[in-house]
Amino acid sequence: MTAQLHFHNLTLGYDRHPAVHHLDGTVPRGALMAVVGPNGAGKSTLFKGIVGALAPLAGRIDRCGLATRDIAYLPQAAELDRSFPINVYDLVAMGLWRRTGLFGGVGAKERDRIHHAIAAVGLTGFETRPIGSLSGGQMQRVLFARLLLQDARLIVLDEPFTAVDSRTAADLLDLVRRWHAESRTVVAALHDIELVRANFPNVLLLAREPVAWGAAAEVLTADNLAKARHMCEAFDEAAVECAA
């Protein structure tokens, strides 16, 4: 098993307060991993650490040779300006940035790939629609089309199926499976435990501290889930320095 990500005694947080506390472990290359936990458990914080948007308070993350551009990241609420006058096609085309860069042309081959990506998320016919006119689910499909074009080795999805209907979630989950079949590493934060059980072999249950990490059936026990629910959410302003 080759590793894609190593966490070495990783602590991530804000203003010295840990949001992810002493995480150790390895994400194997080609893994399909779900990160599960209550709100405030540190899932988004962990992802920001993985993609390098947040520096660790302590410990480190070993990305095993991945460059920033090999990682595709879909934030929880993409801070996207939906009122910007840009259409679906142009936004999806941004996924080709690695290939085209600042000035590279978009030739017939690239146009073909863009149309394929838009078709793969079921949005054929929407190419010239301004992004402001899309529904929440359609927007999520557009962002997945862009992820498709990014051709990344590690794909990080922060609650990708929140606020989309079951049909959209099923369609997008198909893409996630396809990435897994192409032996890309996929890490996703999810709340739907049944969906995780059915589709994600590897699960990390997080509640600031790692509660359990391993095969889905072993991690998602009633015991573990109850333990995760009871971990407190708020920072303790009077907390003393962590000795560990």
Added chain:
Amino acid sequence: MLYASLIAPFAEFEFMRRALVGSFALALGAGPVGVFLMLRRMSLMGDAMSHAILPGAAAGFLLSGLSLFAMTAGGLIAGLVVAVLAGLVARATELKEDASLAAFFLLSLAVGVVIVSMRGTNVDLLHFLFGSVLALDDATLVLIAAIASLSLVVLALIWRPLVLECVDPNFLRSVSRAGAPAHIAFLVLVVMNLVGGFHALGTLLAVGLMMLPATAARFWTRDITAMIAVAVALGIASGFAGLLLSFHAGLPAGPAIILTAGIFYVGSLAFGPVGGLARRLVPRRHLEA
């Protein structure tokens, strides 16, 4: 009749021709910059920056009189210093960029007015604030045209990161490091265009030719390229119509140009096909699908 009112003023008077060329060049450079300022929700930043360049231009004036080079260099330096300082403070502290910009431009403006009053008369101050579009000499025209050309070239070069930084800055950060350089290049363009506009229209009005056509263009199209084309066209039309208005009605030229641009804005707001008021007040029947 038509010739006499529309063409003759320019055919007969050289200063009118110069003013026309100057305002066309300004519209060409400032229009696209204004569209991006608007789309980045930085519309008022143009206004703040136009004040910020004042002390630099004034310092140039104090050192070497009404010298084009000294005042341009001074204005550029002051504008860039304020833009960069505001950006740095915003990144280093809790203060947001608009708040830190407000602090620096007010400081800059106060310094500027003090400098002007130390040596100049009120006439000089009026020149700074309202420009003199009817007295553009060759050097100033060349400067304005060069700024417009440079703006278009630079915008073409930084187009992709600039657009992406407006739509989805986090995504841009994840695929490229071009965001920050593009942002700085864009700020330089804002300052340059304001300095160019300042010679013709003065600091108070320079931002008008930048923002009014851009905001008006928003009511005409949902496509960014078309929006820029509309903004440039409206800017050019404002220059032409504004100069005629000033000629026939005996109004000061700079304010007349901005007034015309303002009328275009109000017209777009009322009758523009994309979200204009008329469309809202008289809704058409809904479609079948």
